[in-house]
Amino acid sequence: MTHDDGWxxxxxxxxxxxxSRIVLALVVVFAPAFASGGxxxxxxxxxxxxxxxxxxxxxxVSWLVTRWRIEGANLRIETGLLRRSSQRFPLSQVQAIxxxxxxxxxxxxxSELRLRMGGTGGAARLAYxxxxxxxxxxxxxxxxxxxxxxxxxxxxxxxxxxxxVARVVGSLAFSGPALVLLAYGVxxxxxxxxxxxxxxxxxxxxxAILIADAVxxxxxxxxxxxxxxxxxxxxxxxxxxxxxxxxETIPTGRVQAVQLVEPFLWRPFGWCRxxxxxxxxxxxxxxxxxxxxxxxxxxxxGTRAEAxxxxxxxxxxxxxxxRRPPRRARWKSPLRYRRLSxxxxxxYAVATxxxxxxTESWVPLTKIQSLRRIQGPVQRRLxxxxxxxxxxxxxxxxxxxxxxxxxxxxxLERLTELARAARRR
Amino acid sequence: MSNADWRRPSxxxxxxxxxxxxxxxxxxxxxxxxxxxxxxxxxxxxxVGCVLLAGVVADVVMQRRVGAWGYLEREDDLxxxxxxxxxxxxxVPYGRMQFIDVTAGPVERSFRLATVRLHTAAAASDARIPGxxxxxxxxxxxxxxxxxxxxxAGL
Numbered sequence: 001m002t003h004d005d006g007w008x009x010x011x012x013x014x015x016x017x018x019x020s021r022i023v024l025a026l027v028v029v030f031a032p033a034f035a036s037g038g039x040x041x042x043x044x045x046x047x048x049x050x051x052x053x054x055x056x057x058x059x060x061v062s063w064l065v066t067r068w069r070i071e072g073a074n075l076r077i078e079t080g081l082l083r084r085s086s087q088r089f090p091l092s093q094v095q096a097i098x099x100x101x102x103x104x105x106x107x108x109x110x111s112e113l114r115l116r117m118g119g120t121g122g123a124a125r126l127a128y129x130x131x132x133x134x135x136x137x138x139x140x141x142x143x144x145x146x147x148x149x150x151x152x153x154x155x156x157x158x159x160x161x162x163x164x165v166a167r168v169v170g171s172l173a174f175s176g177p178a179l180v181l182l183a184y185g186v187x188x189x190x191x192x193x194x195x196x197x198x199x200x201x202x203x204x205x206x207x208a209i210l211i212a213d214a215v216x217x218x219x220x221x222x223x224x225x226x227x228x229x230x231x232x233x234x235x236x237x238x239x240x241x242x243x244x245x246x247x248e249t250i251p252t253g254r255v256q257a258v259q260l261v262e263p264f265l266w267r268p269f270g271w272c273r274x275x276x277x278x279x280x281x282x283x284x285x286x287x288x289x290x291x292x293x294x295x296x297x298x299x300x301x302g303t304r305a306e307a308x309x310x311x312x313x314x315x316x317x318x319x320x321x322x323r324r325p326p327r328r329a330r331w332k333s334p335l336r337y338r339r340l341s342x343x344x345x346x347x348y349a350v351a352t353x354x355x356x357x358x359t360e361s362w363v364p365l366t367k368i369q370s371l372r373r374i375q376g377p378v379q380r381r382l383x384x385x386x387x388x389x390x391x392x393x394x395x396x397x398x399x400x401x402x403x404x405x406x407x408x409x410x411x412l413e414r415l416t417e418l419a420r421a422a423r424r425r
Numbered sequence: 426m427s428n429a430d431w432r433r434p435s436x437x438x439x440x441x442x443x444x445x446x447x448x449x450x451x452x453x454x455x456x457x458x459x460x461x462x463x464x465x466x467x468x469x470x471x472x473v474g475c476v477l478l479a480g481v482v483a484d485v486v487m488q489r490r491v492g493a494w495g496y497l498e499r500e501d502d503l504x505x506x507x508x509x510x511x512x513x514x515x516x517v518p519y520g521r522m523q524f525i526d527v528t529a530g531p532v533e534r535s536f537r538l539a540t541v542r543l544h545t546a547a548a549a550s551d552a553r554i555p556g557x558x559x560x561x562x563x564x565x566x567x568x569x570x571x572x573x574x575x576x577x578a579g580l
Binding site: 420 | 501511512513515545547
């Protein structure tokens, strides 16, 4: 498979693994039809079979026409049968490299490499490579993206946090989807008391929601299972997964914003979640889309002390959110007021907010894209204003809520100044 | 940030907004009149009256909003302010600009106006200046591009 010119192919089993999920879904959908003898007989069964076969066929074709190689400081991927596309990914712009291994891929010892690029460059995907090759390639690409020689051995890493399984289960038991399940459990119980008609009504409305809910729970569980956060010289390395394992590397200096969330229901346990926002929108097809609104948790569930460890890697020496909005802000944000605080120094800005849950966000001043001061009608009455710090991330920016109106203008000026100075450094 | 340095959209934007308000009101009035006229003439008169009143109010609001727009080119960044009810002030460093859009809708075009919009890597950045005279829009675009190149910074 290796040619003299350095072009390589993906693993021959890639099409099978790549289409397995959708084929499986189709089988599940059509299985009842087969089991009950079908409605139409031979031809309709055949048409059901055709779809998976065609899908696998397409997968094989796409495998045949896909090849990749490293050209200097670029990764080049050529693909497409009718519309050839040749993509070049400059490794200096790599924001993060992930290794993803779905269940079936693990059975065959395969991994997918994902390179997330800055801006709207999207993601480069190499699905699938033999795991060993994927690991080597990952180390090589990371070395190249740092500008080091490509044979530099991968540096050692220090494990910071390993999340115990019991805590993952606990954290999920006190999460939104679990509450929905509980609500339906209660509804079923009430239905039992009221009679079979009521039960049927509940079951009919519930099926779709329950399935979606279970899938969401499973996905979260899988993402958080055996999560390990390690510090390596090039950044933070995050591993997790029960069936589908992922290994992500978030290079230091590519972090756009960091968020620490303490959900309301986790409060009694003192747990929190650390999320990281890196630049670049992920708009490849398939499963990543569903995660789009969810940030990658660097630490899915951990104690405050563990979170501090991770934060020390992500935003070292960040200031405390020591300053508070004026007391009259209580009238504008009665629930939020006790959580509102902010602070900044010449490197980071930090803000806290939240009504029931508490969220603390950090933004490196070098990553600020623009600043906004917004004053709504109620705020104007109370002489308050909110400052927004926009970053290139997907969701998180920090917002200094309900500052004194006059003061906020000064702070805006100062932040603008500091951000400019930070960019020049 | 003294008030005097702020630049405003072209005075023609006021006329453009008047025209928009008038066109919208007339259209709505005709529609309301015809629909209400199906039942009785008095109803038609009332409906048209209400629509015209609403049109006048909308016109006043739109005019005041035009007055709230402003922008200021500073050494390292562009300030844009807007809004009456919700007041917004955006600071966009030149080095953060990714690209600049100049657009002109049919109404704007007939008044020789254009809208300049700055894009940064952050989706939340909100720097839009409507109703610039086409020459001013072109000047601003060129100047911003020039400054953006000079001060460009990576992600």
